[in-house]
Structures are given as structure tokens and as C-alpha cells.
Amino acid sequence: MRIEQTVSARDAPGLRHTTHHRVFWLLVAILIATPVSIVLLQIGSAALAPRSDAWAHLAEFVLPRVIGNTVWLVIGVTLSAAALGTVLAWLTAVCEFPGRRFLAWALLLPLAIPGYVLAFVLVGMLEYSGPVQTLGREIFGPDLAIPAIRSRGGVILVLTLCLYPYVYLIARNAFQTQGMRALEIGQSMGLSIRSGFFRIALPLARPWIAGGALLVAMETLADFGTVSVFNYDTFTTAIYQAWFGLFSLESAMQLASILVLFVFVIVVLEQRLRARADFAATGSQGTGLGRLRLGRKSAFAATGFGFLVLALGFVIPFCQLIVWTFGSGSEFDARFFGYVWQTLVVASLGALLTTVVAVCLAYAVRNRGGPARWLARWATLGYALPGTVLAVGVFAPIVTLNNTVQELLVRAIGPGAPQILLQSTLVAMLLAYLIRFLAVAHSPVESNLLRITRSLDENSRILGVSGWQMLRRVHLPILRGGVLAAFTLTFVDIMKEMPITLMTRPFGWETLAVRVFEMTSEGEWARASAPAVAIVLVGLIPVITLTRGSSRVD
């Protein structure tokens, strides 16, 4: 006799059930990949739209200078940040000199200072009426000639000091895995240390250095705050001007489409490089036995150079900020806490949204694989899109959507229909954050999710723990760290973010970054410093986490 159990549909995951499940997760992935696609479609269609008068003005007076400025800036910053990052990475990873251990992590500190903050501090310090020139004139007399800081060289210097850590971090990892091995191979073949570096160590680390340099290029293209302080016109400032100066969203999008082309080139290079770097991975950790001991003179030079970079990139600007914050003319009062509050609100909301979406995306990839994996790569490409591009690319579709809905409402209810104004809510801003920072949140979540193997799930099911119980007792505890990291990283990034917030915020919404922009564009350095200090302090959180991770390797 055979007794068949009564089984509900849930108990018998037949083929149909599995198919539904797969379709569901595919839809989730498609949904998540939609916003970035809409933005790119919007920008693309604007590029093909007929040109307006505003465009004629831009093409004649703005475009030639902007293209030149942008190209020179990207080349200058990328090359100098790559060189600086590589040298510092080599020194701290392989050589031995006084202060090496300290510098190894301290050289990451400039990551905490956004470009626009470093820019206004240096400009404030070095301009004609600033403390440096004043002191110089007192000592050397009134004819002292210091090259103007507000120049192409100045912007390149500031962005280099802010962005070299990208190269430094990656190149240091590469050199550390090589250890002394590369040099020893060279010596065994009769090469001097010097040619061993250039002919073995450097070529081995090249894919990583180049990867870091391309990130720097991407950030430089996206930069808005730094170049604004210097009044150095690039695509990002031109987009802002077109929209807020010429009131032509159309031409702003047309400018954005050209910028997207630049970005596209860099993304393609980066993706190709990444594939190659995976291939060239050298595997085992270097023996770590011994470091290259520098002679007295070179050791002194290395220490001095390291501390100089640290001083310029972090210590001096930070001290100056503190001095301004607690000096006269600072804005350290009730208004300040208002900005803090509004910043906390958008950063928390944005980080929460981005983290939740990142978790959904990671699960879609886990449960669907294949096409979902491609969609995830597409969705996380948003990190490459400059904030200004995202601002215009998100704003325009939302206006269209708003007007369509309004029209439908009026048609349905009549002229008494309620007014809706989506573009004056936080929606556009949050969507733009989501697109830009999804990659930041996705990677820690994904790497934690990989730790939940199929056998963990199956073990849990066979022990009778399934569904929500399994999510609560197995997945949540393992994912917690990654989710927390994702939230923190996006929170900090949103807090530092300037152009998206500036261009898509609801009227009267003032965050710390926006306040910094407003004050610096009026040359009120002291008034900008309190919000800047707050941004830097919060920015230190991920840097400290990062240095903990990297010092453990030491």
C-alpha cells in the first residue's frame, strides 16, 4: 500500500515553480538596470535633437575651450597621479626607511578630503591676500612673484593630491604580492636594482597601475567642485552653466552627451584592462622576507618626500580648515546644524535605497545567473557617469513623467486636479545617487553573498529551516557585515557628492556640500570651512577601515 502525502504546491517545487522563480529574478535585474538605461537614452536622444540658439552660443564660445581644458586636465592629472601613486607605493611596499610603517597608511588620508575642499583651502591660502603671500611679502618685500594658484597647474596639483591614493592603493597591493621577488629575479639575471625595477617590477604591476590611473581619469572627468573653485571651465561646469545660466536643459544634455563619449572610451579601456589583470594575477603572496634598505641619503629623501605629500594632501589643509572653523567669520552655529540635518536625511535615504537595491541585485545574480549577471554589470556602470550628466539625465525624464501624469490627472478629474511636482521632491536626487553609487554598494554585498554557498542553503533546508527562517538565521547574519559596509560607503559618498545634490535638490534644500559650493563661489573660505570639516571627518571613516585592512597585510 502506498500512502501519498498531501503536498502543497510549495512543497513540490515542480518545473513551473522554478520557472516563475527565474522569471521573477530576471525581472528584478531588468528593473534595476532600467534607470541607467533611461538616463543614457535621454542623453543619447538629446544628442540627436535639433540644436537650439543656446547651443550655437555654446559651440562658438564655450566648447573649444572646454574641450581643450578637459583633455589637458585629464591627461595631466592621470599621468601625475599615476607617477606619484606608483612611486609612493613602491617606496612603502618594498623599501625600508624611517617612518615607512606610518606613511604606508597615512598616505591614504587624502582620500578623506574631497577635491573641492582641498581646492578652496589651497586657493584661500595661496591667493594674493592669503596667509602665504602676505607672509612672503613681509619677508621678501612687495615685489615677490608667486605663480598664480588659479591656473591649470593649480587644478592639476589639487586633483593629483586628491586622487593619487587610487593608484597608490592598487599599485601597493601589486608590489606587495611581488615582494622582493621581482628584484631578486632581476639580480639573478645580473640586473641592477634600478633596472630590475624598470624592467621587471614595474611591467609586472603595470595592469594594476593602469587600472588605478583609469579610475583617476574617470574621477577627473566627473569632477565638478574642484574646477569650479578654480574657475577652470570643463564639461561639468559647462553643463551646469548651460542649465542654470542659459536655462537650457537641452543644451546641457547635448554637452553631457559629448562627455559621455569621453567616459565611454575610458570605461572600455578599463573593462579590457580588468580582464587582462585577472589573467595576469601573480598568485602567491611574496615571501615578505626583507625589504630594500635605502642608503642614508635616499632614505632621508624618501621620508621627506612621503611627509611632504602627506602635509600638502592632508595635514596642512586640515589644520587650515580647523583654524578657519574656530576663527572669526566662521559659520559654526544653528544654521550649520540645519545643513548637517538635511545632509543626514539625504545621505541616509540615499544610502538605504542604494543598499536595498544592491542587495536585490546581488540576489538576482545569485538566483538567476546568466543574463542577470550581464544586467548587473550594466546597472553598476553608473559609477562611471559624472554627477552632472546624471543630474540632467535623471531630471529630464522625471519632468516628462511628471507632465504626463499631470495631463492624465487633468483629463480624468478636470481643471481642479491637484498639482503635482515630482521634480521638486527628493526623487530625482535619490535616483541619481542610486545610479552613481550602486556599484559602491554592490561589491561588498556581492562578496559577502558569495560566502553563502549553495550547500549552506541546502543544509539549512534539509534541517527543516527554509523560507524566511533561512533568510533570518543563515543569510542575514552572514550578510550583515557587507550590508553595513555598503551603507557606510554610500552614505559617505553621498555626503561628499556635490553636483547631483546641487543640481537636483528641491528648492531651499541645503546640504553641507552645497553650502561649501555656495560659500566658495563667493570666496568666503572661512564660512565654507565648518561644513568642510564635517565632510572630511565623516570621510575619514571609510579611509580608516581601509587602512586597517591594508595594515594587516604588513
Add this chain to the structure above:
Amino acid sequence: MWIELRGVSHEYGGRRNLVDVSLRLEKGDIGCLVGPSGAGKTSVLRCVAGFEDVCGGEILANDRVLSRPGLTVAPEHRQFGMVFQDYALLPHLNVLDNVRFGLHALARSARRSRALEVIEMVGLGDVLQSYPRELSGGQQQRVALARALAPRPRLLLLDEPFSNLDVELRQHLSAEVREILKHLGITALMVTHDQAEAFAVADRVGVLRDGRIEQWDAPYNLYHSPASRFVAEFIGQGVFVAGQMTELGRVRLELGEMDGELNREFPAGTDVDVLLRPDDIVHDHDSTLRAEVCGKSFRGSDILYSLCLPSGDHVLAAVPSHHNLQVGEHIGIRLQAEHVVVFPRPRED
């Protein structure tokens, strides 16, 4: 609980990777599946566990249908235990909590004492509070076993449970696991690629090949009367040599006539292949039959010689290790087999 598979078939990615698999395990028996990689061993286990749907046949336990086409009782409703190849320990829980994980059916107060009981049984009493990453591979394996046993499963499934351990530990643990399972009277089905392990643990062993069961039998029978050439070659060592059936129902070889028990009958004069195990050939100083040593491998208590017969055929012989000959020397040998395994010679064309 007994379990039976009747003609089970399974598809994966549109490909049929289990075909008509039948086997039966009585209550308290330990079964073991062996076979080359890709033969479908793990698929059988996953179908029994309920992770995979079957597309033909049925799986029964105590007369209840667990799986048939269109119906799969979910794993969480089968009350089975499973030990995974990677142990699948929860990284955020210590040993005690890992073992307690599946004990939700018990009253809260009973959970701890049951967990402690099982942990004691596998000998982990002194690492209760340790986390999986702090344990050695063997200890992790024991935690996985304890966790699977704690809820008193009706059937225990083991998926290559010892494959990540070194050889010595593997032998030690497999003997220990058999003892524990026999002591508890638990029915178990294990997958392994190591036949020595299968022989050490199992009451019944199944040899799988390309998704089919070639033979499901006691270890002794697998070795001495394999059902197919594949099983004969896969289980144990040995080589096939050419022979011919005689009038008396014996087999004539180059080495002489064999008069052991035949695995099946053939008409006289049939050309056959005879399986010669290393222990079927013994060293005999006085034998007129001599073979040249063309390879040797020292195994401690004996030496496995590869011998070259005058005809050019090769055979293996296990000889006590004090007979230490060099390659190229000659050795006197004699056939001594109680079981004679014969297969019809495949037609060459």
C-alpha cells in the same frame, strides 16, 4: 527506515544524467555509491535528498512516495540529515550553535542537552565555543556529522564527506563514522570516489557509470563476482588475459588451467577474457612457470610486481615483501584462485 529507488531518471540542463537507477537500502544499512567523476553519484544523493526533481521512476521510504515525476516532497519535510563535501558549517555560529541549528522541533530546554550529547559522541566536547574557522578539517567534519545526526534523521546522506581530509585521517574517520552509524542504527547513503573507503564503511556498494547502476551488491560480491567488465576494472586491481573454455568447464590460460568457481558458464571452446587479481598469482619457487619482472612497487607488507609473460601479456602479482627482486630478474609463479571471473572476449573489428 528503508529507502528504495525504483527506476529513477533525472535530467540536468536538458541532459539525462541518471537513467533507470534502482537500489534498496534496508533499515540500518549503510550504502555507498562509487564511480568515476561525472557518473551521477551526487545526482542520486541530491534526488534522494529532494534537491532535484526526478523525471522518471520513484523514490520511496517506508512505503511513502518521496519523489516521482511531478511530485517532490521538499527536503525540509523529509527529516533526513546530510553531510556536505564542504561541510557547509555556518561561519557565524560556534560549534554548539551549529549543532543546535536544526533542533527547532525539540523543546528549548532539550536542545542544548541533545546537542551536547551528539557533540560528545563525535568527540568535540572541548571545542564547544570555537568557530568553524578555528577548527581543523577533521574537526569541521565532525561538527558537520554531529549537526546532521542531532535531529535523529531517518536517513543520513553523506556527499564525499572525507574528500578534503588527508589519507590517514580519512581512514580513521571513516571507520569511526561506520561505528557511530551502526551504534545508532541509522540508515545511510554515502557518495565517494574512494573504493577503499566504500569497502570500509558500506554494507552495500553501488557502482555507477554514465548515470546507470552497473551493480548494487555487497563489497565481497563486487570484488569477486563483478557483473560487468567495467565493474571488474573499476573495483580493485587486476588485468585481463586471454583464455579459452575447456571441456571440463575450466579456463585454459597461458599460465595454466584455472579450476576455481566461475562467475558464469560458457560453452567449451569459447574465447574469453579472464580477470587476474594480484592475489590470484602466488610466488612459487619450484614452479616451472617463470615470468620476468618488468616493474615493481613497494607497498610495505608486500610488493606489487608487474610481470611479463613469455607471450608478452602483463599480469600483476602481490608477493610478500621479503622476496625482493630487481627489474629484469625472473620469478616462479603459480595460479591460485578460488573465484574465476570470465567475460566473453569482445569481437575485434
